[in-house]
Amino acid sequence: MLSQAKTTRVDNAYERLKSDILNGDLPPGYQAPEPDIAARLQMSRTPVREALIRLEAEGLVELVPRRGARILSVTTQDFLEIHQILSMLEGLAASIIAQRKLPAHAFDELSVIIDAADEALEKNDLEAFAEHDDQFHRLIGSLSNPRLQREIDVLLNQICRANKVLLRLNKGPAALPIGNRDLFEALKSGSPEKAESIARSHRIEGTMTMKRLFEECGLTHL
Amino acid sequence: MLSQAKTTRVDNAYERLKSDILNGDLPPGYQAPEPDIAARLQMSRTPVREALIRLEAEGLVELVPRRGARILSVTTQDFLEIHQILSMLEGLAASIIAQRKLPAHAFDELSVIIDAADEALEKNDLEAFAEHDDQFHRLIGSLSNPRLQREIDVLLNQICRANKVLLRLNKGPAALPIGNRDLFEALKSGSPEKAESIARSHRIEGTMTMKRLFEECGLTHL
């Protein structure tokens, strides 16, 4: 029996708020005082407060003293900085994965996701593509080690909405040169340096594409 | 006047607990229920709780449901993983710094710290050396950008006690090949790739030295 999460109110509030934020239900810029949020979640202020503190530590919300909790938006600057950090961390993750031999089912899992992403892209279903691509990156993190995974997850959370929105803005039939399959091969081949370099440049390429979109649309934040 | 920190009880508790943890006043493994901590800090449980949640998010304490808050210790595994991540992030920081021209006073500040560390090492004052070395790394972070700085700071916090202890265990006259000055020159020369590579390999060398100490002393955690 896996650790039976004894669902406490704080956890509940945390999970619900986080998911609401990530899927855009609570859009960036949205701002509400604690009592409102507490009412929405049908609990007292205390557990909400504690959940908000956690979310603040993860860079998803900002607690402004007398103005309520505000869902953080991502500026172009933020976006670039986060991608830059991710390129390093995912590079490290890839290097770690390539170093030790992965069980076969892990490769299978990766492969399935890559295929799903490719398929979504062919069908021009950008929503699904973004979802699968995100999953791919998170899986890379989870295959490295828990600490690195958490680090990567937190950063991905901060930009996943922005990623989705940007992708949707991309009108053309997505000439994104995605190299997930390349990374997959490098991981399989067991060459840490190669895996790291591919993961890193892959991420950086993606960043550049996104940056272009940012500029084309004249956006300063999302 | 810079942002006047309106010293709230939560902030107070957070700062005091953090500093107590970092300087070893509250040693790793120490465990106490919330009421005790609240009494020690002479405030009610509420602000203490909130401070503890923040500290947990930063990986310094663990909140065990009915056993109190426990100061986390650092296992060899943790230590290596954190250093590995730091090698990437500091590499990135160095690259960023080298890319844009730094104001002269920043270089001066760096130089002063490097000299202080070297001097401490010559006098075999390992305590002071650890302190200055830590400051050097944090300064590198702070010269990159706030986001990267916070990331690096959090990780340094998790291992700074371990670093100090390990250094104290190092009996020999510290044959640590510290290359802080090399990094300084690379930053000044303005070559991002070189700066990154030096920062990274510098950190990795340090890791290896530390790891050896870990093993020689037969320690599994600190």
Next chain:
DNA sequence: CGTAATGAAATTGGTTCCAAAAACACGTTG
């Protein structure tokens, strides 16, 4: 003598309450 059971104490998650400070609305005045 070790183990199970039972009752007491302690800790936590959470609600409620309170006071202080800030924001807000409104009316007054220059």
Next chain:
DNA sequence: CAACGTGTTTTTGGAACCAATTTCATTACG
């Protein structure tokens, strides 16, 4: 009409309180 002052409302930081659950200790029993 704008700016200011005043009184009200809102929000937050924090404390006190409570119930539920767990731990601890003591005792009884095999």
